[in-house]
Amino acid sequence: MDLTTRYLGMTLKNPLIASASPLNSKLDNIRRLEDAGAAAVVLPSIFEEQIAREEELFDALMTTGIDTYGEALTYFPAHTAFALDTVRYVEVVAEAAAAVDIPVIASLNGVTDHGWIEYAREIEAAGAAALELNIYFIPSDLSLTGRDVETRYLEILEAVKETVKIPIAVKIAPYFSAPGHMALELDKAGADGLVLFNRFYEPDIDISKLALTSDLALSNAYEIRLPLLWIGVLAGKVKASLAATSGVESGIEVVKYLLAGADVVMTTSALLRHGIGHMKVLLDDLESWLAARDISSPDRIRGRMSRASVDDPTAFERANYIQVLQGYPAA
């Protein structure tokens, strides 16, 4: 069976990618993912805020109290060269790229087009096969219009595209008035891939401490619906590769995403839940499903259930909604 898949212009051995997660920060885990069959790994995101805050914090800590009192004009050995976490990240990229044969995709998580984009260049130099731009922007500034938000996405992408030559995938959230149009614009702006969708950390409230808490529940299989919808709509309409993420628990979701038109399928939650070895389970599931139908390659099924391919495209539209509601048993 030939599972070979094209993603971001690269040829992958299969369509399964380990998406950005803390698991992928360790070299050992990356090797194990490769062994378990992952066709590529996305390294955990380095956050723009992390870059900025880290720099500011270290600067503040290293300069607190200096040049104040004649006996102690400094408090640390001079020229203590601090490799920031960001530098460390670049090292991880280099180490991972050297350690495994599968492509290593770095991930930058930001909301502006400021200095952090410089890191893209370093990441490229360190040997990342591609870069996933995780634009994680919550427009809590109520004066921003939808167009403002869209423009920001496009500007960030353009800035990074100008900076590096490696392929760029853009990971976006579904919260646009017209997610499909946004995807088209990103495609036009040069995105080599679109990763659908980002999940936002949404705050909760701890009522005993009167404090906001934030955590992220692992995704579950039900969450594939939204990405499935938009991949189905976009398949065949964009030049960019389409990556599906969220809700991949078993081979079933992998197959569904491929049917909707995803080039690759990414997973994190299932790996966190079941361990790295689960990658092998997903791959086996996919192969069994294809083998049971005597299908030699995922290319044969990719997009077969996309909006463009199905007989009744209204299933991807409002009618679908009505149908669901009508079909829902009354309490």
Place this chain on the structure above:
Amino acid sequence: MAEAKRQKATMDGNTAVAHSAYRVNEVCAIFPITPSSPMAELADEWSSRGETNIWGNVPVVQEMQSEGGAAGAVHGSLQAGALTTTFTASQGLMLMLPNMFKIAGELTPTVFHVAARSIATHALSIFGDHSDVMATRTTGFALMCSGSVQEAHDFALIAQAATLKARVPFLHFFDGFRTSHEVNTLTLLSDAEIRAMIDDDLVRAHRARALDPEHPFIRGTAQNPDTFFQNREAANPYYAAVPGIVDNAMADFSGLTGRTYRLFDYDGAPDAERVIVVMGSGAETVRETVADLVARGEKVGLVTVRLYRPFSVDHLLEVLPQSCREIAVLDRTKEPGATGEPLYLDVISGLAAAVADGRRKAMPKVIGGRYGLSSKDFDPAQVKAVFDELKKNVAKNSFTVGINDDVSHTSLEVDADYVIEPDDVVRAVFYGLGADGTVGANKNSVKIIAEDAGLYAQGYFVYDSHKSGAQTVSHLRFGPRPIHSPYLIRSANFVGCHQFHFLHRQDLLRLAAPGAMFLLNAPYAPDEVWDRLPRSTQQAIIDKKLKFYLIDATTAAREAGLKRRTNTILQTCFFALSGVLPHDEAIAQIKKRIRKTYAVKGDKVVEQNFRAVDTALQRLHEVKVPKKVSSRVERPSVVPADAPKFVREVTARMFEGLGDDIPVSKLPADGTFPSGTAAFEKRNVADEVPVWEPDICVQCGQCSFVCPHSVIRAKYFDETRLDGRPKAFKSAPVNARGYPGVAFSLQFYVEDCTGCGLCVEACPAHSLIDPGIKAINLAPKEGLVEPERDNVAFFEALPVNDRARVDFANVRGVQFLEPLFEFSGACAGCGETPYVKLLSQLFGDRLMVANATGCSSIYGGNLPVTPWAKNHEGRGPAWSNSLFEDNAEFGLGFRLAADKHLDLAQALLKSLEAELGGELVNAILTAPQIQESEIRAQRIRVGELKAKLLQLAEHNPAANDLLSVVDHLVRRSIWIVGGDGWAYDIGYGGLDHVLATGRNVNVLVLDTEVYSNTGGQASKATPLGAIAKFAAAGKRVARKDLALQAIAYGNVYVAQVAMGANPQQTLQAFREAEAYEGPSLILAYSHCIAHGFDLRYGLRQQDLAVASGYWPLIRYDPAMREIGAAPFRLDSPRPTIPLKSYAYNEMRYRALALTRPQEAAALLKEAQEAVEQKYRAYEDFARMKSGPIPAEATTAGRDI
């Protein structure tokens, strides 16, 4: 070599010296001491980076436990044949003296580099003079003095070349701070030049003389009357050869570099009649002045002494013009009781000998004088005063210059208007705060101008005596010629005031020259700023016709994301206004430097600074100066009108920066200063201060317990006293049962607060409805000062709570005890001072403190103010600092005297029983004095006794005697306080001995695990895996377990505490230690700025240190055995978090993980294992009924 090819650089004197010394040595053994520490730190840094000396090998740098240890290691290394050096100053040099005699006696080539500094006498001073060097005159070291950054760089090499040839060791010295810390432009010696100066045959000869079992000999014998004397004289030829050798080395140096020096250099009129002889940086000032006076037609000259010892009279005579009739010899030292200071005596005896043997025809008139002690500024006006004095028929001998001596009338009149600054030199003075980065930016400016713009530049920085909210004054000169003006600017053509509030405190414009530019950073619009100025400032601007510019740099910095660091913005404005460089070039160079300085810190920081540069000029405005003063704002008096006379006449002058003008008569001859003057210095350094929410407060006392600056005070009082309270005064019913009608108030002294936020972090009381609101919250200070001033006055008028009624046993009670250590200049969020304050609260009215030199002696006793205070009865801690190394012994001395005088008092009391009444005498002699109520009762008895004694005194000598020691009848609490540098390193031998005496002393170690006061050098308390200076690659050995070492004596009470983890245990330990009738030792975890984290979270870090098991809380109380209990108590639970969760919150640990991750991981693992191992051992000790030391081994030594 052509001058053009030589590398020009800007650096300070310490760097310049270290650069040369490092290249010509193989071993450095050192111990940090101001102002020499940077030399050793640089050597260590270069060594850890693998930089090589001229022979291509990397010198070894070894930090020792004291300068005594460093000198011993130097001596040993020299005897074993390595080229070895050390860097030191002041007290450090004193500790080296014994070895210096040995090293010289054995004719061992070495150069000690000394940033000359005052020796502590009536007071410690970190600043520069020659009193330390002069104390080495009898050691046999040759003494060579440099007077500028360039000379210091050059002489470090010349001395090395000479010592190798002469075999006589050299002490190369230069003025501490004035030269060691002055940044100036110099021509750097190339390695080839250095190489050419050092003769490898002499290096090999030194090695050949080394101890070597292959051809053994004995050195360091003991001799007897038969031979010692002759043997001592045998070295004479070596000393006789030294001047010639140095002369030759200087000639060689001149040939190589074009810079010519002689043993004595002469400058001035060839037919000079009046000549000053001087050495060090003062010579530079005299040279400049001589040039000016000669240009005015005066026949004056200067002899600069380069090689002071051996003192070559012939070389002096060679340069001293025959025309010279009057000589003034200036010494930067004082030798009380001598007929003159050392250089004066050498000159006069040399000339006398020359006249006697015919080398000179007539004896000139020679006078000697003192100048510049402790870095007292020495300027051309003073030089002129000396020359003027020489003109007089009867010139003062043993004069002083630069002070007003209205007691012994030694001082010369100085014409302050004599200024000789050339017009083409830009002279800029900047007033900033330590925290705003002014000094850093100015150091950058010096580099830009000297290295990038091809001009010559000089920077000198004056720091005040506080560690928080400290003012810095930068003196910068730029010009087309090398700058040889080692004195402060008195006629500035640019004055920058980077903090608006300084104008209300000091007359900053007194240094402004007529027509100068004045740049003010103020949060006002150009059209409103004028009337915000004090009247005196307006007057000065008008009178001096200043060009007045305004920038709101604080807002600009905030907008650029730079928080309080306004430096880049103000630097840009300076360049724009001063015109030192063309505008665009200045901007480009500033950005280049920003990139260089901040690149390591990341693009974000660079970008923020770039943004600041770009926006700075948009906010810069010239202010149109009105013709008339219109302000209603007067610069307020810095202390209240009703402050004590001493505070008004002395302390206040120092606050205003006018300490130089205080005459001798106003100062206490023996260095005795009044307690508690810190209360008069309202520094207002915090932007945000705590605000109390009485309704949420549970009155637990945690906030005041942890406050480092004693600005949170609590009282309970009858609520009827609230009548007439200020409108803003807050109170709440006391939160305790059985106190109806009693109110509680928590008062914040916001003008003394540093805004550290420890109180907010310590506060356990949260609002039930408002998220994030506690019983204490920080709020902007604006608008709070005036009402809080009224509140404080009202609060202070409320009765002080009766100590006898306060429950000392819990934290809640302690808040009602007056702190007698308040408002110190310690860092905001200091981890040490809460312990010191606690000491003062618990035992302050009967407390004696022996304080080791270090942070605690600096914030405890660095003038202008004294934070150790008196209570409302006039009692309070009696505090003194002796030295760094002797503190335990010093404190033991307190105990010996107290015990002796208690014995005496008791004996006299018994002898006067008939006169005084048996009941009173017996009560006094037998009264218990452990509980506060018992102490109070004894005080009443002793009061009664004093009254009776006063009646008897006239006719009864014994009564008089008893009166002189009667205070000892109240139990004294003697505490020996210091940091880990003292306790673990330099003072360890003494501490060990004192603990072993069994005497009743209490030792409090404020353990920051690093030499905090001198800037973070490693001590033996520094933990495994943390970086520090001299442990840049992370400390490889675990910290010493001083607690266990003390426990090993068996009879020492030992506690390890961390206030942030368990304040109650801290309190308990302090009280138990004090009550224990034997030696006690408390190791107090003290978070510190040198740990590298936001000190606001200091208490949390303490808690984590304990939770990780790194800092187990223990109490070892030998007295427990007497009641059959286990003496060793482990007060903290088993580790609940890994060490990493504590350690990696701090830069000292994290830095290594970032730079050398694998090594850091290995060290962390090792450290984690060590923590677990120690905790298990402690658990075992806690299980042992008799503790880790068997009871029978511990019976001796108590109750001496």
